[in-house]
Amino acid sequence: MAxxxxxxxVGWMAACALSAAQAGTPPNANVGAAAxxxxxxxxxxxxxxxxxxxxxxxxxxxxxxxxxxxASGSVMLEATLFKPNGPGPFPLVVFNHGKNxxxxxxxxxxxxxxxAREFVRRGYAVIAPNRQxxxxxxxxxxxxxxxxxxNGLAQAADxxxxxxxxxxxxxxxxxxxxxxxxxxxxxVSVAYxxxxxxxxxxxINFSGGLRQDLCDGxxxxxxxxxxxxxxxxxxxSLWLYxxxxxxxxxxxxxxxxxAYVSHGTQAQFIDFGRYKDDAHRLIVDRDxxxxxxxxxxxxxxxxxxxxSVRYAVANPHEPNATGYASIDAVDAVPFxxxxxxxxxxxxxxxxxxxxxxxxxxGAWSWAEGGDDPMALALDNCTKQAAGAxxxxxxxxxxxxxxxxxxxxxxxxxxxxxLASR
Numbered sequence: 001m002a003x004x005x006x007x008x009x010v011g012w013m014a015a016c017a018l019s020a021a022q023a024g025t026p027p028n029a030n031v032g033a034a035a036x037x038x039x040x041x042x043x044x045x046x047x048x049x050x051x052x053x054x055x056x057x058x059x060x061x062x063x064x065x066x067x068x069x070x071a072s073g074s075v076m077l078e079a080t081l082f083k084p085n086g087p088g089p090f091p092l093v094v095f096n097h098g099k100n101x102x103x104x105x106x107x108x109x110x111x112x113x114x115x116a117r118e119f120v121r122r123g124y125a126v127i128a129p130n131r132q133x134x135x136x137x138x139x140x141x142x143x144x145x146x147x148x149x150x151n152g153l154a155q156a157a158d159x160x161x162x163x164x165x166x167x168x169x170x171x172x173x174x175x176x177x178x179x180x181x182x183x184x185x186x187x188v189s190v191a192y193x194x195x196x197x198x199x200x201x202x203x204i205n206f207s208g209g210l211r212q213d214l215c216d217g218x219x220x221x222x223x224x225x226x227x228x229x230x231x232x233x234x235x236x237s238l239w240l241y242x243x244x245x246x247x248x249x250x251x252x253x254x255x256x257x258x259a260y261v262s263h264g265t266q267a268q269f270i271d272f273g274r275y276k277d278d279a280h281r282l283i284v285d286r287d288x289x290x291x292x293x294x295x296x297x298x299x300x301x302x303x304x305x306x307x308s309v310r311y312a313v314a315n316p317h318e319p320n321a322t323g324y325a326s327i328d329a330v331d332a333v334p335f336x337x338x339x340x341x342x343x344x345x346x347x348x349x350x351x352x353x354x355x356x357x358x359x360x361x362g363a364w365s366w367a368e369g370g371d372d373p374m375a376l377a378l379d380n381c382t383k384q385a386a387g388a389x390x391x392x393x394x395x396x397x398x399x400x401x402x403x404x405x406x407x408x409x410x411x412x413x414x415x416x417x418l419a420s421r
Contacts, residue, residue: 053312056084060120060313064109067165069132069139069158077158078136080109082116083125084311088171090125091305094162096181096188097128099210109135113371114286115180118293123310127166131158131188146215148225152191155184159192167199176305180204182283183247190226190260193233201303203237204296205267206283209256211247223255230260230267237267238299240292242279270295276351276369285369286315287353316372321397333358333392334400340364347393356393359385 060082069075083090097110110128119126132139144150159179167174177200181189186208193203210225212218241253248256250271257269272291275282282288300307325332328348330341335358347356347366354368355377363385367373374394381389392400 051309051312053310054085055312056120058314058316060113060116060126061085062111067129067162069137069161075132075138077129077132077138077162078109079127079129079162080111081125081127082120083171084120084123088125089173090123090171091176092166092172092174092178093119093124093126094159094166094177094179094189095126095128096159096179096185097130097134098181098183098185099134104134104141105136107135112283114289115283117313117315117371118289121309121311121313122306124306125166125172127162129158129162131155146212146218146221148187148210148212148218148221149191149228151210152187152225152229153194155188156192156194159188160195160197163197163200167197173199175199176201178202178204178300178303178305180206181208182206183208183280184210187225190229190233190237193235193237194229196233196235200235201305202299203235204299205237205239206292207241207245207248207280208239209248209253219252219255222252223259226256227259227262230263230265233265236303237265238270238295239267240270240272240282240295242272242275242282244274244277245279247280268295268299281369284371285353286371287351287369316374318374318394319391319399319401322399322401324398324400327393327396327398329398332398335360335362336364337362352395354393354395355391357381357389358392359387359389361385361387363389365389 061084063081065079065081067077067079069077095110095112095115097107097112100107107130110130112126112128116126116128130137131141133141142151142154144154163177163179166172167177174197177197179189179192179196179200180203181187183206186205187210188208189203190205190208193200196203209222212221215221239257241248243250245253257267261267272279272282272295275288275291276285282291297307330344330348333341333344333356336344340358340362343364343366344356347354350366350368353373354366355374356364356366357377357380358364359381363381365377365380365384367376367380370376374391378389378391390400392398
């Protein structure tokens, strides 16, 4: 039987937009999982500048397109497209976002830069649709009460619409498609697998699920949903969860995976261990790429999909150290009052990647994580300042150059930041 798919806060506050929402926490390595072995020290190294490969713009040829959610075209989905240069056809990755709390139309447009960059480098087009009721998409979010199984299938209808539309585009190779998602989008991707299009080779689930604390027995509902999906799925999947996920416990994730594979469904499980302060944020961080890419690389290779770098795509440029001061010299930071110096001390306690920006008027901002904390720190600082802001520190080095001009080009809301003034 087949199913039918029917931080940035200004001031003294900090927030982390994890594309999560109503989701859970991951598994220990006791689920018979392979170890990802991905630490930041094992990042793939590649000299893109001297590679001789065709170059793709730093924005990955980003476009915002509209996708009809149904045959009538009465509801349109806002979607972000990234692709290499040229006519293709390119294999396609569909990326499904998570779910924040509050008004879902206020959720930022899905823009998974760090994720998309790795696939565009390897010759893929990447489409990130916003499901109905999210961001700039039309329609309304279908909650389906406390029935997680129905929720995932209802959301998967928009994934199916995206795959149908993209499969008709001349630059897409409709016979080589991967569907991936994070948090609620991971659940939705797995739900889509119950009626995946013939060209869909695999599903990638990053910390997927749906947490509904107001529903009695929400954990059981979640396990039952994966059990339901596993009974009706033929396409292979890869699941990646971490030990210190803020949403799912390892025991719950083990139950979810066990229920799914109990029907003989193929789903490789990867426990990638601890990631920073919350494994649930892995996919929104550029720092997370060396953690998840080895497992994804192996999965793609097993599916006979491209894994080698074919295009040169630069990471966000990080300025060199200037020798102005040591990174921990709080009093050396120019223009700050005592509140600003306390903000810099907080910056020093953050994980790399991180950036601190300051203006001559005393405005300041720091950002950590996401794809480009430098751009976000500059952007937030500029919103507080009458004049220009400049980077003072990036990661573990001081880059201050009072004569340089640094501008922001940021659209990734999946970061955390703190700013004053």
